[in-house]
Amino acid sequence: MVKQICRLACALALAGLVLSAHGQTMKPAKAAGAAPKAPYYIDPTVMDLEALVPDPPAVGSEVQKAELAELHRIEAARTPEQAKRAKEDEDDESIFAYKTVFGPGFNAEALPVIAALGDHVKNEQSVAGAALKLVFKRPRPYQTDATLHPVCDLTETPNSYPSGHGLTGYLEGLTLAELVPEKRVEVLARADDYAHNRLVCGVHYPSDEEASRKIAYVVFGYMLATPRFQRDLAAARVEMKAKLGVK
Numbered sequence: 001m002v003k004q005i006c007r008l009a010c011a012l013a014l015a016g017l018v019l020s021a022h023g024q025t026m027k028p029a030k031a032a033g034a035a036p037k038a039p040y041y042i043d044p045t046v047m048d049l050e051a052l053v054p055d056p057p058a059v060g061s062e063v064q065k066a067e068l069a070e071l072h073r074i075e076a077a078r079t080p081e082q083a084k085r086a087k088e089d090e091d092d093e094s095i096f097a098y099k100t101v102f103g104p105g106f107n108a109e110a111l112p113v114i115a116a117l118g119d120h121v122k123n124e125q126s127v128a129g130a131a132l133k134l135v136f137k138r139p140r141p142y143q144t145d146a147t148l149h150p151v152c153d154l155t156e157t158p159n160s161y162p163s164g165h166g167l168t169g170y171l172e173g174l175t176l177a178e179l180v181p182e183k184r185v186e187v188l189a190r191a192d193d194y195a196h197n198r199l200v201c202g203v204h205y206p207s208d209e210e211a212s213r214k215i216a217y218v219v220f221g222y223m224l225a226t227p228r229f230q231r232d233l234a235a236a237r238v239e240m241k242a243k244l245g246v247k
């Protein structure tokens with residue numbers, strides 16, 4: 001155990017040196033005892049997500065080594081434009097990241113009802129995802145491999161699994177696919193792209209994103225069964241039809 005702690009500490013120190021060289025800042029760990037988000041649609045007490053999610057690949061396992069190799073491959077092929085888009089997605093966790101599907105009129109100013117719905121959906125990610133991150137405490141890729149060169153915000157907290165951005169993107173995508181089923185293929189493709197950009201950033205493993213996708217379907221299925229979510233969906237459909245002319 002002592003050796004493992006030392007290895008992790010050394011990896012974090014090396015990562016800090018790399019960050020300084022690239023002008024990036026490491027986010028400090030959140031203060032212990034911070035109040036968790038209150039659920040809006042789901043009831044975490046009846047959703048045993050931990051039992052449904054497999055453990056992440058262990059540090060040093062063949063699967064983890066293969067994932068690191070994949071991240072190095074993505075980094076080697078990463079273009080400035082890809083890095084720019086990945087950073088833009090990191091900065092926009094709102095439902096309006098899907099303006100790439102619905103056009104520039106899909107924005108918070110024009111669609112306040114959908115903006116509120118998106119905030120509530122993102123909140124459920126914070127409830128479900130944050131709890132699982134505390135359970136698994138998986139180190140980020142750059143915390144175990146200091147030869148990676150991530151281009152997005154970093155953290156010193158071991159909270160890689162599942163991906164919060166990935167879970168947010170999938171929950172928002174499933175919500176929009178429910179609202180506008182004729183755009184389902186394009187929306188879910190955008191959700192996959194949004195999740196993949198966390199790999200382009202160099203801050204998550206592929207299995208982090210896959211876990212987020214699976215969790216999103218479970219959480220979204222629960223949300224669909226709640227009257228509150230159905231009421232909010234109905235109001236959002238009215239706004240989408242009135243403002244964007246969707247069916």
